[in-house]
Amino acid sequence: MRLETDVLVVGYGAAGACAALEAAETGSQVIIIDRFTGGGATALSGGVVYAGGGTAQQIEAGIDDSPQAMFDYLTTEVGDAVSPRTLRAFCDGSVSMMEWLSFQGVPFSAALCPEKTSYPTNAHYLYYSGSEIAARDVAKPAPRGHRTHGRGTSGRVFFDRLVEAVRRKGIRVLTQTTAERLLTDHSGRVVGVECRTLHSLAHRILSRWGQTLPLRPETGPAHAQAGGLAGIEARPSTHDSRVKGRDPVRGRVRQQPHHAPAACTFLPRRASPRYPGRRWKRNRTRSRGRSSDHPP
Numbered sequence: 001m002r003l004e005t006d007v008l009v010v011g012y013g014a015a016g017a018c019a020a021l022e023a024a025e026t027g028s029q030v031i032i033i034d035r036f037t038g039g040g041a042t043a044l045s046g047g048v049v050y051a052g053g054g055t056a057q058q059i060e061a062g063i064d065d066s067p068q069a070m071f072d073y074l075t076t077e078v079g080d081a082v083s084p085r086t087l088r089a090f091c092d093g094s095v096s097m098m099e100w101l102s103f104q105g106v107p108f109s110a111a112l113c114p115e116k117t118s119y120p121t122n123a124h125y126l127y128y129s130g131s132e133i134a135a136r137d138v139a140k141p142a143p144r145g146h147r148t149h150g151r152g153t154s155g156r157v158f159f160d161r162l163v164e165a166v167r168r169k170g171i172r173v174l175t176q177t178t179a180e181r182l183l184t185d186h187s188g189r190v191v192g193v194e195c196r197t198l199h200s201l202a203h204r205i206l207s208r209w210g211q212t213l214p215l216r217p218e219t220g221p222a223h224a225q226a227g228g229l230a231g232i233e234a235r236p237s238t239h240d241s242r243v244k245g246r247d248p249v250r251g252r253v254r255q256q257p258h259h260a261p262a263a264c265t266f267l268p269r270r271a272s273p274r275y276p277g278r279r280w281k282r283n284r285t286r287s288r289g290r291s292s293d294h295p296p
């Protein structure tokens with residue numbers, strides 16, 4: 001199976017969801033893939049967004065804050081791990097980032113936590129999540145931890161609201177689909193991603209603007225079995241001494257662990273070596289109960 005799209009987002013956590021929403025906003029066709037079901041660390045997190053400079057919640061809680069105070073404090077925290085330019089953009093864009101998240105449906109609250117805590121109770125949602133009070137000689141302290149409104153560790157709520165926004169935008173999400181390798185053209189430009197999926201065994205997702213690798217139909221047992229998968233052939237196991245370590249697309253040697261379910265990995269026909277007589281092997285763990293004549 002081969003898919004084409006304008007923008008492919010690999011990884012469906014907060015970063016992926018936000019990138020996809022922004023890309024869709026410009027009118028691009030977007031597909032998100034995730035090797036599991038999405039959520040990643042985001043859904044497990046505390047759902048605390050560090051934001052300041054005068055967010056709606058800070059203003060409602062009577063907190064005086066500015067992008068400069070936020071920048072001065074964070075400069076002491078991040079040292080040289082973040083460039084001043086990036087940090088400046090983060091601080092200057094903080095209020096609009098919160099507005100954007102709220103617009104997407106992520107709920108926040110101005111309920112101010114009266115004391116310093118590592119994570120506030122379900123009664124409080126705006127708090128000193130850093131060491132701002134201790135650094136008062138550097139910058140005027142302000143509570144900037146904006147915990148997503150929801151019971152418990154509210155990363156789940158944070159992510160679920162982004163999921164709803166992604167659905168509203170009509171963005172296609174393919175779960176249980178792992179990006180395994182970038183496909184590049186002769187100049188090294190990325191033109192696609194080779195994936196492994198539990199949906200249909202093989203997905204190749206190519207940028208609409210990228211050069212599509214020509215895929216020629218072929219015959220033979222292995223090809224016939226994979227023929228229903230849009231001209232993509234099954235790559236034999238790396239146990240096979242004839243192909244061990246070869247990357248048929250780039251012509252380079254690449255390592256593949258022997259235990260990897262190589263029969264579920266697919267490569268374009270064009271440059272792949274031929275293996276006359278070799279039968280496509282179904283992956284027992286991933287297509288249990290299905291006939292090898294009919295890959296899912």
Ligand SMILES: Cc1cc2nc3c(=O)[nH]c(=O)nc-3n(C[C@H](O)[C@H](O)[C@H](O)COP(=O)(O)OP(=O)(O)OC[C@H]3O[C@@H](n4cnc5c(N)ncnc54)[C@H](O)[C@@H]3O)c2cc1C
Nearest residue numbers: 011012013014015034035040041042045046047048178179
């Ligand atoms: C317990 C905990 C609490 C935290 N609390 C906070 C907090 O309160 N505030 C805060 O700011 N930060 C917090 N963090 C950190 C924060 O969760 C992460 O920095 C943030 O979620 C990262 O978002 P992300 O979208 O980059 O990655 P993730 O949310 O992890 O999403 C990455 C996704 O990519 C998918 N993926 C990976 N490789 C592939 C592949 N090859 N093909 C397809 N999909 C792939 C993964 O399955 C995953 O779903 C916390 C982290 C933890 C673990």
